[in-house]
Amino acid sequence: MNTYPFEFDPKVPFIQQASDWIADVFYERLPEAGFELRDEQIYMAFQLERAYNEKRTIFAEAGVGTGKTFVYLLYAINYARYTRKPAIIACADESLIEQLVKPEGDIAKLARYLDLTIDARLGKSMDQYICLNKLDDARGGLDSLEAFGDVYASLPDFVNSPGAMQAFQPYGNRKDYPHLTDEQWGAISWDVFQDCLVCSRRHRCGQTLSREHYRKAADIIICSHDFYMEHVWTYEARKREGQLPLLPEHSSVVFDEGHLLETAAQSALTYKLKHSVFESIITRLLQGEIRESLAVVIDDAIEQSEKLFSLLESGSIAVEASDRREVPLTRELLNELNRFSALLGGIEEELVFESGMYTIDAYQLTIVEEHLEMLQLALRLFKEPEGLISWVEEDRDGTTLVIMPKLVKEVLKERVFSKQIPVVFSSATLSVGGSFQYIADSLGIEDALSFSVASPYDYEDRMRTAYASETDRAVKLDLALQRLRLSEGRALILFPSKEELHRFQADIAGKPEFSAYRFLFEGTAEISHLIADFQNDEQSVLCALTLWEGLDIPGPSLSHVMMWSLPFPPHDPVFTARRRESADPFGQVDMPYMLLRLRQGLGRLIRKRDDEGIVTIFGRELEDASILAQVEAVLPQGVTLTSLTRPSN
Numbered sequence: 001m002n003t004y005p006f007e008f009d010p011k012v013p014f015i016q017q018a019s020d021w022i023a024d025v026f027y028e029r030l031p032e033a034g035f036e037l038r039d040e041q042i043y044m045a046f047q048l049e050r051a052y053n054e055k056r057t058i059f060a061e062a063g064v065g066t067g068k069t070f071v072y073l074l075y076a077i078n079y080a081r082y083t084r085k086p087a088i089i090a091c092a093d094e095s096l097i098e099q100l101v102k103p104e105g106d107i108a109k110l111a112r113y114l115d116l117t118i119d120a121r122l123g124k125s126m127d128q129y130i131c132l133n134k135l136d137d138a139r140g141g142l143d144s145l146e147a148f149g150d151v152y153a154s155l156p157d158f159v160n161s162p163g164a165m166q167a168f169q170p171y172g173n174r175k176d177y178p179h180l181t182d183e184q185w186g187a188i189s190w191d192v193f194q195d196c197l198v199c200s201r202r203h204r205c206g207q208t209l210s211r212e213h214y215r216k217a218a219d220i221i222i223c224s225h226d227f228y229m230e231h232v233w234t235y236e237a238r239k240r241e242g243q244l245p246l247l248p249e250h251s252s253v254v255f256d257e258g259h260l261l262e263t264a265a266q267s268a269l270t271y272k273l274k275h276s277v278f279e280s281i282i283t284r285l286l287q288g289e290i291r292e293s294l295a296v297v298i299d300d301a302i303e304q305s306e307k308l309f310s311l312l313e314s315g316s317i318a319v320e321a322s323d324r325r326e327v328p329l330t331r332e333l334l335n336e337l338n339r340f341s342a343l344l345g346g347i348e349e350e351l352v353f354e355s356g357m358y359t360i361d362a363y364q365l366t367i368v369e370e371h372l373e374m375l376q377l378a379l380r381l382f383k384e385p386e387g388l389i390s391w392v393e394e395d396r397d398g399t400t401l402v403i404m405p406k407l408v409k410e411v412l413k414e415r416v417f418s419k420q421i422p423v424v425f426s427s428a429t430l431s432v433g434g435s436f437q438y439i440a441d442s443l444g445i446e447d448a449l450s451f452s453v454a455s456p457y458d459y460e461d462r463m464r465t466a467y468a469s470e471t472d473r474a475v476k477l478d479l480a481l482q483r484l485r486l487s488e489g490r491a492l493i494l495f496p497s498k499e500e501l502h503r504f505q506a507d508i509a510g511k512p513e514f515s516a517y518r519f520l521f522e523g524t525a526e527i528s529h530l531i532a533d534f535q536n537d538e539q540s541v542l543c544a545l546t547l548w549e550g551l552d553i554p555g556p557s558l559s560h561v562m563m564w565s566l567p568f569p570p571h572d573p574v575f576t577a578r579r580r581e582s583a584d585p586f587g588q589v590d591m592p593y594m595l596l597r598l599r600q601g602l603g604r605l606i607r608k609r610d611d612e613g614i615v616t617i618f619g620r621e622l623e624d625a626s627i628l629a630q631v632e633a634v635l636p637q638g639v640t641l642t643s644l645t646r647p648s649n
Helices: 014-032 039-054 068-083 094-101 106-113 132-139 145-154 182-188 206-214 225-240 258-268 275-287 292-315 331-355 362-382 409-415 437-443 473-487 498-509 512-516 527-536 573-580 585-602 625-633
Strands: 057-062 087-091 120-123 220-224 253-256 271-274 388-395 398-405 423-427 448-453 463-468 491-494 519-521 541-544 560-563 613-618 641-643
Touching (some): 014 039, 014 068, 039 057, 039 068, 039 448, 057 068, 068 220, 068 253, 068 423, 087 094, 094 106, 094 120, 094 220, 094 527, 132 145, 132 182, 145 182, 220 225, 225 258, 225 409, 253 258, 258 398, 258 423, 258 437, 271 275, 271 362, 275 292, 275 331, 275 362, 275 398, 292 388, 292 398, 362 388, 362 398, 409 437, 473 491, 473 498, 473 560, 473 613, 498 519, 498 541, 519 527, 527 541, 560 585, 573 585, 585 625
Parallel strands (some): 057 448, 087 220, 087 253, 120 220, 253 423, 463 641, 491 560, 560 613
Antiparallel strands (some): 271 398, 388 398
């Protein structure tokens, strides 16, 4: 697999030879296959040549239709073969991964038209796989009994066979169960509270088997931002525990939709604490012959943990349009935290004596000690909230305390950007006001190359946009129906929150006029399955929360992008913390976020040169002339925004 698509001359620098071949691809090979020659693509190729040659970080801002994916794939593949290490392509989420690897996607096109054999493998996030233990628990309940029974019946024979595995096949991927809702999938999929280290079934787990597969990729491993940052965050801990890191050593990294990396980094560096998890881990110590003093302090700690999480549940404050609840740091809560921390310290002291007696299994002891260390660190951070954001989440398994760092730049600087490998940030929206300083500062990048190229498409003649600041829900629904009739369905409706999506779903259920169109709702099935369904059923309407960026559906199936509200950030603890630290919260936090999302949403409409369609933007804030002006300013050049009028009765 490690062969170059050109005749290699050891006397000439490799990057120079690769760049010459890539130039030939864009000037000759692809035009011969029917692709148009794009100046933007050639310009980007020369910019990436420098980044790969100097092993630098580069911000590659390239508009829709510039063919940026072809450019970074060709450099990543060639450099992987040169270094004998795969490249990592990290996408913003799982749906973007599917867009990249689908049969008609860019990797397949390059392989076909350049006669290349490309070894590209998926490294999906852990929560994209079945947890066999959770599946067993779910099958014991009454909810979705038939669906979970079907999942169990579909498992390969070796999963539940007592004998040695002679052979295995990949299984348990979210994509294999497209008809499960997100809620059903959550009941059987891996989550952060699963203790895989001590799971007796881990060697038959689909997640484990997939890891053995993708680690052997010669050219490319494709994963999500979240998964890459989880690799970075757990790298040292996994090595200490005698495990391989989530990803192998790699030659370069491409962050597709790289403007979203900070959010993924914060998520990966998050601590999640739960009473039931603490209790299940700490009670392992009670299974051996231990001293009474240790048993007593363990019982006290379990009782205190239960009391602490009960207080967190009762004292947290609900946040509108968010599943995150604020946690006021009251004196009572601090007292309970201190008591819990002291008891954990008591357990740690007792374990020093206990370990010398060899009455506790050494492996189990290590697991408990690591968990206690993590808890103590998280609690210390929680009590000093200046550099943190914390909140509480509620689910069927109880209360979870979440502790997230505000700034991740130091970790990223040390563990990602100091590795002396090429790092490419690719997106149509990386700069703010023509500058890349905002994203560089937020990620701790001190030295980077950058460039911007605009989209080559004729938006002025092919995109028509209209807006309404209507606040009356009935009138807004009538306007939406009027616009859907104009495009004959064929619409992507984007929502800024799950609550708004569900409210819209409930509203149209009572209106027979909307039954003329087939509506698909994110969360009711696996996302790539919904996208394919939408694309194949030309007049359907896809209602989504997470598809503001990355969705690539050329042709008439997506002829209308409707934004149900302006995508301002939620008032959850993450953005509340950012607002508190800003001298101008609306101007420095809310508006930049909204305008970036808006630009991404607009980019879903025109995906090839002859595409055309309409954009509808709803937002009560558009009554404000200054906000309306800023929205108009991010529209493609030549595109004007017209006001919708109320439909006549």
